[in-house]
Amino acid sequence: MKNNAGTATKTRPQAKTITETAYRRIREDIVSGDLPPGMKLKIDLLRTRYDLGSGPLREALSRLSGDHLVTMEGQRGFLVAPISIADALDIGQMRKILETQALRLSVPNGDDQWEDAIVTSFHRLKRVELRNNQGIDEMSEWETYNHQFHEALVGGCQSKWLLRMRKLMFDQHERYRRFSRMKTVTSRDIHMEHKAIFDAAMDRNVEKIVQLIESHIQGTTNAVVQALTDQASQI
Amino acid sequence: MKNNAGTATKTRPQAKTITETAYRRIREDIVSGDLPPGMKLKIDLLRTRYDLGSGPLREALSRLSGDHLVTMEGQRGFLVAPISIADALDIGQMRKILETQALRLSVPNGDDQWEDAIVTSFHRLKRVELRNNQGIDEMSEWETYNHQFHEALVGGCQSKWLLRMRKLMFDQHERYRRFSRMKTVTSRDIHMEHKAIFDAAMDRNVEKIVQLIESHIQGTTNAVVQALTDQASQI
DNA sequence: GTCAACAATAATATTGATTTTTTTAAAAGC
DNA sequence: GCTTTTAAAAAAATCAATATTATTGTTGAC
Numbered sequence: 001m002k003n004n005a006g007t008a009t010k011t012r013p014q015a016k017t018i019t020e021t022a023y024r025r026i027r028e029d030i031v032s033g034d035l036p037p038g039m040k041l042k043i044d045l046l047r048t049r050y051d052l053g054s055g056p057l058r059e060a061l062s063r064l065s066g067d068h069l070v071t072m073e074g075q076r077g078f079l080v081a082p083i084s085i086a087d088a089l090d091i092g093q094m095r096k097i098l099e100t101q102a103l104r105l106s107v108p109n110g111d112d113q114w115e116d117a118i119v120t121s122f123h124r125l126k127r128v129e130l131r132n133n134q135g136i137d138e139m140s141e142w143e144t145y146n147h148q149f150h151e152a153l154v155g156g157c158q159s160k161w162l163l164r165m166r167k168l169m170f171d172q173h174e175r176y177r178r179f180s181r182m183k184t185v186t187s188r189d190i191h192m193e194h195k196a197i198f199d200a201a202m203d204r205n206v207e208k209i210v211q212l213i214e215s216h217i218q219g220t221t222n223a224v225v226q227a228l229t230d231q232a233s234q235i
Numbered sequence: 236m237k238n239n240a241g242t243a244t245k246t247r248p249q250a251k252t253i254t255e256t257a258y259r260r261i262r263e264d265i266v267s268g269d270l271p272p273g274m275k276l277k278i279d280l281l282r283t284r285y286d287l288g289s290g291p292l293r294e295a296l297s298r299l300s301g302d303h304l305v306t307m308e309g310q311r312g313f314l315v316a317p318i319s320i321a322d323a324l325d326i327g328q329m330r331k332i333l334e335t336q337a338l339r340l341s342v343p344n345g346d347d348q349w350e351d352a353i354v355t356s357f358h359r360l361k362r363v364e365l366r367n368n369q370g371i372d373e374m375s376e377w378e379t380y381n382h383q384f385h386e387a388l389v390g391g392c393q394s395k396w397l398l399r400m401r402k403l404m405f406d407q408h409e410r411y412r413r414f415s416r417m418k419t420v421t422s423r424d425i426h427m428e429h430k431a432i433f434d435a436a437m438d439r440n441v442e443k444i445v446q447l448i449e450s451h452i453q454g455t456t457n458a459v460v461q462a463l464t465d466q467a468s469q470i
Numbered sequence: 471g472t473c474a475a476c477a478a479t480a481a482t483a484t485t486g487a488t489t490t491t492t493t494t495a496a497a498a499g500c
Numbered sequence: 501g502c503t504t505t506t507a508a509a510a511a512a513a514t515c516a517a518t519a520t521t522a523t524t525g526t527t528g529a530c
Contacts, residue, residue: 017513020309075482
């Protein structure tokens with residue numbers, strides 16, 4: 001009630017600069033695996049692919065290098081950041097540390113709005129997870145809601161920096177998850193894990209939720225590493 | 236022995252692109268406080284200041300936004316990232332978590348080369364800290380060696396991501412330290428703290444070094460917050 | 471036959487001018 | 501007097517052409 005009583009706050013929804021859309025489109029294509037790890041990102045190629053000028057393109061790539069989704073070497077252009085098993089393990093480990101820490105700060109601090117966001121996002125996630133058709137569209141829909149659910153859980157954390165780093169690791173982990181084309185979304189019962197996490201959140205049981213999230217993340221990491229190992233031996 | 240037997244590895248020392256130098260120069264000017272927090276970074280202004288084209292400039296600023304040293308808003312340009320007491324506390328807290336974690340992984344894992352790097356960097360730092368003239372040049376020299384010393388301590392840590400994030404926080408903390416023009420480099424006996432940390436590292440005493448680093452970082456944070464508070468009340 | 475030098479090609483990086491958008495200032499309406 | 505419109509100025513964003521650098525392929529020497 002404190003602010004915006006009646007009048008909508010004037011937040012520009014998203015800056016509609018070409019650079020911004022370039023950033024978002026390329027980012028999505030890297031995380032989804034459409035631009036595979038290690039791929040050379042030739043400017044001309046991207047120009048035709050996205051129908052953009054080189055200026056906005058280079059700016060977008062520069063920003064993506066800050067997210068460590070793109071690597072750059074002077075005078076030799078850009079590359080989709082390579083992946084490795086070691087990196088996957090590192091990311092999994094860091095995500096565990098950051099996400100549990102964020103939860104420790106978030107859960108005891110969550111207000112009604114925090115609870116509402118969790119309930120809503122869990123409901124949407126549940127809907128997707130319980131209808132079992134795993135098409136390619138479903139997968140990216142699942143990613144959206146999975147993301148929102150995990151984000152909602154840490155929403156009570158006050159530390160901006162912790163949330164930023166947690167998100168960085170989450171996005172990195174997502175790329176690995178999608179790259180290794182995990183069918184495990186059903187085989188391992190992810191929904192049961194999410195349900196348990198949800199219940200622990202509603203109970204404000206910090207130790208419980210931390211323990212659940214740790215094994216949840218570890219499970220994902222294990223599946224990713226397994227998939228990468230299989231893939232490597234197939235060639 | 237698999238590759239480069241005998242021949243020196245051909246690492247290009249630093250890409251000499253204009254974008255790269257722009258990035259480095261602007262970064263240094265932000266961290267040193269020469270470009271103050273909140274300042275609008277008009278492209279034309281920067282063009283004349285650094286004698287650069289707008290392309291490389293925008294690319295450099297895009298990269299800096301990834302370091303959170305610059306903020307950008309679509310169609311409204313770039314800004315030196317603002318500072319606040321809350322942010323300083325947040326950064327201090329996160330730096331403590333990340334740096335101690337990195338030390339826990341580094342210290343037990345350090346080899347001879349790790350020890351050597353610590354000895355060397357500590358020696359250089361000591362030299363600067365024991366000659367008491369605190370000119371502006373000395374200050375930036377101190378920052379260099381202080382940086383190298385702390386970097387050497389965590390050099391045994393295998394986690395790339397942890398080191399990356401630690402460095403991010405370290406650099407952010409450095410900007411606050413320099414912004415609040417701490418005279419404390421001598422008043423608080425920083426050198427004694429560094430000496431104790433050095434000794435604990437040589438002893439491979441993990442718990443000791445973690446405890447020392449925590450209070451070391453907390454001391455810096457306190458001084459920064461104090462300086463910011465004073466500054467605010469002066470106006 | 472192998473290596474080194476050299477040209478040809480391709481790609482990156484950079485510039486400077488143009489377009490679009492925002493901000494500022496002034497004038498008109500209520 | 502205050503808000504809303506309109507016009508002018510400033511700034512950001514973008515484009516298209518140029519310069520620079522790296523890569524590739526070929527020739528010639530040993």
